[in-house]
Amino acid sequence: MIKHHPTFELIQSYVNGDLPASLSAGISIHAEMCPKCQQHISQLTEQIAAVSFEEDSFDIEYFEESSFEENSFEQLAEAGDFKLNIDEMVSNITQSKDITQVVSSTEKCISFNNKKYTLPRALNNMQLDKPVNIGKLSRARIQLSENEIHTSLLKINPGGGVPQHTHNGFELTLLLDGSFHDEQGEYHKGDFIMLDGSHQHNPVSDQGCLCFTVANGALHFTQGINKLLNPIGSFIY
Amino acid sequence: MQTNLLSKVTNDKSIPMSDSIDHPQLCQWLKAVAETRDKRAFTHLFAFFAPKIQRISRRKFPNDAQANEVVQETMSNVWRKAHLFDADKGAATTWVYTVMRNVSFDMLRKIKGNKEDNLSDDIWPIAESLQAEDSSFEDHLENKQLLNVIENLPEAQQQVVKGFYLMEMSQEQLATHLNLPLGTIKSRLRLALAKLKVQLGEKHD
Structure with missing residues (x-):
């Protein structure tokens, strides 16, 4: 049972296309596992689309009244601040005989310590580095070129933790x-857990788990001997 | 008939559609582009969407040239992908919005990160239309499986099944064609179907 979902603000930015690829992929993967969020996203997309395309005065009636003569588009073009040559663009585009075929892409897999996982569709065309092992953790970096934002697949082997x-x-x-699980409770497949600097936690996985992680700053270890790990904090996430 | 028409709900989506957009008209144009490559319908779509796409893009992109590129790219995709639009799954505006959002996303990645990885269609499959595509693809696979099972039938039964279901011949036509009594055709068909049911049933368990 999925208990943790992206916030409304995050979903809205996702629908607008304003989030980085890393977080967009995170929401897409979550929605694939969470029908509730999927429905929410569909409705929001429909609303935002309708609002986006109704907000100005270019009305369809304009054409119906003008009985659709060639020059009606020219008039339209002059009517707004629209400086495109509609006729030229249309004829360029419609010259193409291409029809885009949807090919269902092959599934992408990754192996951690001989266990093979099929990756979610959102990661299909992302570049994955080879897994690196640190104790009971294995991490494969996903190369997205998003500067300070780091995206990874993190495998915690049974009994391991951060x-x-x-x-x-x-x-x-x-x-x-x-x-x-951490101090706040138990997390399951599909849970979308967003934390910020005000949270402290110590996740442990008894049975092992695979996570998609996105972080925009190094981890900061806060307890005893683990403080020695701080230099490698950025290495894990 | 009359009552049927009246009771038919055209679009039972929970979102109230605004009156200022003629949604059925947009759908019709998109269908015309998909089915008959109708340039005039496309011109209508272009005139409706392009200025709006340009205006929306000017908020995301720093200059006219890039905003115009979004217009060009989005409308090209509308032309090439119109067949992926499914009016039963949502409004035309939603579909075009999705196409535009995906084009902008990939372009912004290209500009900011110098990455030409075109991730958008993986992150946001072109509205629900991709799912529709998937399910027809699955059907296609099942057809294949069905064909395999048919190939394993005894030759005599195969002939009847293929003739009846794949070539859509009538039982009478098959009887004439194979020079067999109609009763034989019927019983072979019945036997074959019973076998198919068992085999397909097993695989579906």
């Missing part, structure tokens, strides 16, 4: 498989 830490920025953990 030491008590805070975040300098935000940290998204999306559970793709398995479960883990």
Whole structure:
């Protein structure tokens, strides 16, 4: 049962296309597993689309009245601040005989310690680095070129965890498989967990799990000997 | 008939459609582009959407040239992907919005990160139309599976099944064609179907 969902603001930015690819993929993957959010996204898209395309005065009636003569588009073009040559663009576009065929892309897989996972569709064309192991953690970086934002697949092997830490920025953990728990409770497949610098946690996975993680700052370890790990905090997430 | 027409709900979506957009007209134009590559319908769509796309894009992109590129690219996609639009799954505005949003997203990534990885269609499959595409693709696979099962039938039964279902011949035509009594055709068909049911049933369990 999925208990943690993206906020309304995040979903709205997602629908607008304003989030970075990393977070957009996170919401897309979550929605694929969460019918509730999927429906929410569909409705919001429909609303935003309708509002976007109705907000100015170019009315369809304009054409119906003008009985659609060739020059009606020219008039239209002059009517607004629209400086495109409609006729030329239309004839360029319609010259193309191409029809885009949808090919269902092949599934992309990744192996961590010989366990093979099929990756969500959103990651199909993303470039994945080879997994790097640190104790019971394995991490494969996803190369998205988003500067300070780091995106990874993080595998926690059974009994493993990430030491008590805070975040300098935000940290998204999306559970793709398995479960883990921290001070706040238990998390399951599909949970979308967004944390910021005000949270401290120490996630542990008894059975092991695979997460999609996005973070825009290094982890900051806060407890005892683990403080020694701080230099590698940026290495994990 | 009359009552049927009246009771038919055209679009049972929960979102109230605004009156200022003629949604059925937009759908009709998109269909005309998809089905008959209708340039005039496309011109209507272009005149409706292009100025709006340009205006929306000017908020996301710093200059006219880039905003115009979004217009060009979005409308090209509308021309090439119109067949993916499914009026039962949502409004034309939603579909075009999705196409535009995806074009802008990929372009912004290209400008900001110098990445030409075109991730948008993986992140936002072109509205629900992709799902429709998927399901017809699955049907296609099942057809294949069905054909395999048919190939395993005894030759005599295969002939009848293929003739009846794939070539859509009538049982009478098959009897004449195969020079067999009609009763034989009927019983072979019945036997074959019983076998198909068992085999397909097993696989579906």
